[in-house]
Amino acid sequence: MVMYSPEAGLAALTRFRGAWRSGLLCVRGRWWPNGSEIFKRMEAEAARKDPYFTFGVIADIQYANIENGFNYSKTRERYYRNSLHLLRSAIMGWNEEPATPRFILQLGDLIDGFNLRLKSTDDALQTVLSEFAKCRSPVHHIWGNHEFYNFDRELLLKSALNTRHLGDEKPPDNTDSNEKTDLDPEDLEGFYGYHFSPFPKFRFILIDTYDLSILGRKKTSRKYKDSMLVLKSNNRNEDLNSPRGLTGLNIRFLAFNGGFSQEQLEWLNKILTFSDNNQEKVTIIGHLPVHPQSTDPMCIAWNYDEILSVLHAHTCIVCFIAGHDHDGGYYLDDHGIHHLTIEGVIETSPESHAFGTIQVYKDKMILKGRGRITDRVLHYRKT
Numbered sequence: 001m002v003m004y005s006p007e008a009g010l011a012a013l014t015r016f017r018g019a020w021r022s023g024l025l026c027v028r029g030r031w032w033p034n035g036s037e038i039f040k041r042m043e044a045e046a047a048r049k050d051p052y053f054t055f056g057v058i059a060d061i062q063y064a065n066i067e068n069g070f071n072y073s074k075t076r077e078r079y080y081r082n083s084l085h086l087l088r089s090a091i092m093g094w095n096e097e098p099a100t101p102r103f104i105l106q107l108g109d110l111i112d113g114f115n116l117r118l119k120s121t122d123d124a125l126q127t128v129l130s131e132f133a134k135c136r137s138p139v140h141h142i143w144g145n146h147e148f149y150n151f152d153r154e155l156l157l158k159s160a161l162n163t164r165h166l167g168d169e170k171p172p173d174n175t176d177s178n179e180k181t182d183l184d185p186e187d188l189e190g191f192y193g194y195h196f197s198p199f200p201k202f203r204f205i206l207i208d209t210y211d212l213s214i215l216g217r218k219k220t221s222r223k224y225k226d227s228m229l230v231l232k233s234n235n236r237n238e239d240l241n242s243p244r245g246l247t248g249l250n251i252r253f254l255a256f257n258g259g260f261s262q263e264q265l266e267w268l269n270k271i272l273t274f275s276d277n278n279q280e281k282v283t284i285i286g287h288l289p290v291h292p293q294s295t296d297p298m299c300i301a302w303n304y305d306e307i308l309s310v311l312h313a314h315t316c317i318v319c320f321i322a323g324h325d326h327d328g329g330y331y332l333d334d335h336g337i338h339h340l341t342i343e344g345v346i347e348t349s350p351e352s353h354a355f356g357t358i359q360v361y362k363d364k365m366i367l368k369g370r371g372r373i374t375d376r377v378l379h380y381r382k383t
Helices: 008-013 037-047 082-095 121-132 145-150 153-157 222-234 248-252 262-277 304-311
Strands: 024-027 030-033 053-058 103-106 139-141 194-199 202-206 281-285 317-322 329-332 338-341 354-360 364-371 376-379
Touching: 053 082, 053 194, 082 121, 082 354, 145 153, 202 262, 262 281, 262 304, 338 376
Parallel strands: 053 103, 103 139, 202 281, 281 317, 317 338
Antiparallel strands: 024 030, 053 354, 194 202, 329 338, 354 364, 364 376
């Protein structure tokens, strides 16, 4: 997640988020207590029908073998060592479920940036990957800002965090098979993205929210130069991670955030067009949230408005799942897309949990959260 957190006074900038309604869940635009009769009825109904498949979600583990610390503004405790124990509990929970999850989505920031300073990056990564190796489900890895604090893109592409091999080998019919994502270490301008279909008529697309970023890019690359220009045009601070003087949604122009190139947006648009034409249900996954109502404004992608324009032009999208904001968040937008931001493991106390399993049905997805993660029913929009 981020290296800087909002001060208490910044709370006034934070928009209303459904996830902050403790003990509530949203069903078709209306809020109900988790223990209410409607939720019990929906749980009972779902229990009578087996889901098509399930998958797990976990975000912002940020493991480091160091003592507990605090975020940048000293307002939140971070449990660096304990995050490994919470990951271990999550894997045990998924392995013990009656139906093994078809896959796990690791939403980025697997190890903390402190590891680079301590020269423990490789050891920390191996420690966490050794835990994931015990999981019975394949794991798809998203790249967040802490991946880029520890590695450049060339190293990430050669690492176990590149899970492109789990994607579909062939692109949808309307895409150009010669199009590059970030698969070629020699391509300084590529992005890390792929898609897969775990069940007929369902597709998942992993996108690169740091395609435009000053993190992980070589300083000679066009995207690094373009990203630095975007940052310095909107953030006059010497420390580009500082939000000082930034107001409203402009607070997103920070170095620990990033955005999307036109090439990636066009790639995404082609896949979504294929899914529209084939009546697929699509879930998109990225480290950064893309809707202002689903996250703190300092955690959103730089050009969120551009990707929202792409998403809103299609009818196939069910959900956008992100991490980065350790508080989590949720918003159902006016195009029927659920924007789900998963709470971060790193700021979860040892007495709690922060992972979930999503059950996929014909007409909805049901998130069964553990610990800090709120239960939710995500209905598909009617088309």
